[in-house]
Amino acid sequence: MKTKIILIASSFALLASPAFADINKARQALINEMPIPELETEMDNGAFTSYELTQASLERIKKYNGKLGAVLTINPDALNAAKAADIARKNGVKSPMLGIPILVKDNVDTLDKMPTTAGSLALKDNFTGRDNPAVAKLRAAGVIILGKTNLSEWANMRGDNSISGWSGLGGQTHNPYDLKRTTCGSSAGTGAGVAASFAIIGIGSETDGSIICPSNMNGLVGLKPTVGLVSRTHVIPISSTQDTLGAMGRNVIDVAIMTNIMAGTDPLDSATIDADSHKKDYVAAMKGASLVGKRLGILRDNIGDNPKTNAAFNQTAEKLKAAGAILIEIPTNRLPQVNEGESVVLHYELKDGLNKYLASTNSKMRTLKDLIDFNNANADKELQFFGQEDFIKAEATNGLDAPEYLHAVNRSHDLAGANLNILFATYKLDALIGPSYGPAWLIDEIYGDQYNGKSMSGMAAVAGFPHLTVPMGQVQGMPLGLSFIGKKWDEAGILSLGIAFENLGKMRKAPKLD
Secondary structure, X not given: OOOOOOOOHHHHHHHHOOOOOOOHHHHHHHHOOOOHHHHHHHHHOOOOOHHHHHHHHHHHHHHHHHHHOOEEEEOOOHHHHXXXXXXXXXXXXXXXXXXXXXXXXXOEOOOOOOOOOOOOHHHOOOOOOOOOHHHHHHHHOOOEEEEEEOOOHHHHOOOOOOOOOEEOOOEEOOEOOEOOEOOOOOOHHHHHHHXXXXXXXXXXXXXXXXXXXXXXXOOOEEEEOOOOOEOOOOEOOOOOOOOEEEEEEOOHHHHHHHHHHHEOOEOOEHHXXXXXXXXXXXXXXXXXXXXXXXXXXXXXXXXOOOHHHHHHHHHHHHHHHHOOOEEEEOOOOOOHHHXXXXXXXXXXXXXXXXXXHHHOOOOOOOOHHHHHHHHHXXXXXHOOOOOOHHHHHHHOOOOOOOHHHHHHHHHHHHHHHHHHHHHHHHHOOOEEEEEOXXXXXXXXXXXXXXXXXXXXXXXXXXXXXXXEEEEEEEEOOEEEEEEEEOOOOOHHHHHHHHHHHHOOOOOOOOOOOO
């Protein structure tokens, strides 16, 4: 399948600018995966500039994006923003992410000359002229919005037998560790792009697995925060009870720094009403992080029976024990029933949220029904590999006061949170752990996604609890992640566990693209 890439050429034309002739140090810092604090120190000391770091990122996109299909659109103002960040630095401005180039999943509105498309041809001209509040905070902190990334179209909530990382607008995203294999999704382009050092870090979104799975399969650290810690305003929605934005990076420290900036209450998103009272300085909280005495619960029923994944996890468990952690095998899985109402909840909330989002834009698409009709009219491009069964089921729903919906919310979201709280209290846990997912499967345009293993994502996603994945090794060259699921609002706790684990010996290996 040919990958279609939409690149705004003006940014690449600026690569020839003579303003900064030598960017070798910036190139090396980017591909050597220098953490954000060190990048800031290097720029403060004049080793390289944000302009040069942004140039280096654009060069990598230009060189490798044809293979990966990770980036949909380049921000034509990225280099100008980098120049502004350099001027601010010269004028004494301090910020933990000043001049750092990032990628943003293309279901998040940004106040740039870039559309927000969800990967759909129906929204290719959806220029909203507004920032999601978390993006606005990053921009105010001097972050460079480099571009928008490809995704599983409509965040993998359009139809059965879908192909993760495929969209009608962007084509297929490929795993940088093996181009034949999936990136997972739906934050596919952010996962592949950050893994390939197209940018320092990126924004993903998750309803169920869409940060954790692509982070796992692209060798990244990914944080799905507590639902309500980060604003979802001006994000193309699926679920008001499960959606969240989160950071996907190459180091735990980078993810913590970006979460510090993104987190907080947004008056336009009622789910975030308590965010300011719960957010912490996650970087400060990680100081002196240790695994000694930490009680980590293992739900074997959520691990599955893949021998290679299990072997990697068992080795990791021994490392955790050697570092002083207390591992507790939880004999009974109380959690299977929490997913029974999830699909009903998602279909009801998709229609409600998507209709509201579309009505707030200038798009010709005003309702979910318009999107269904568009896909039918453009079936050769949009429905060539899988259908829109989820859209059709969502369109058939009849409002969030329906008894079916209210019952399903209770049987999924509410029950999941209650059951997780029981586990944490009964076993006095600091976190639940397990392999995030197995290794990446082969991309298959005929049968769609072919993952038969288990994952840690569902329970935390449905409950709205925080979930962190950190690279724990590889199976035959394909990355695997270790999950830490924490109590609600305990991002500080699981980030501390994550960096303590990372400090045992960083397991991420960068992909080889040449």
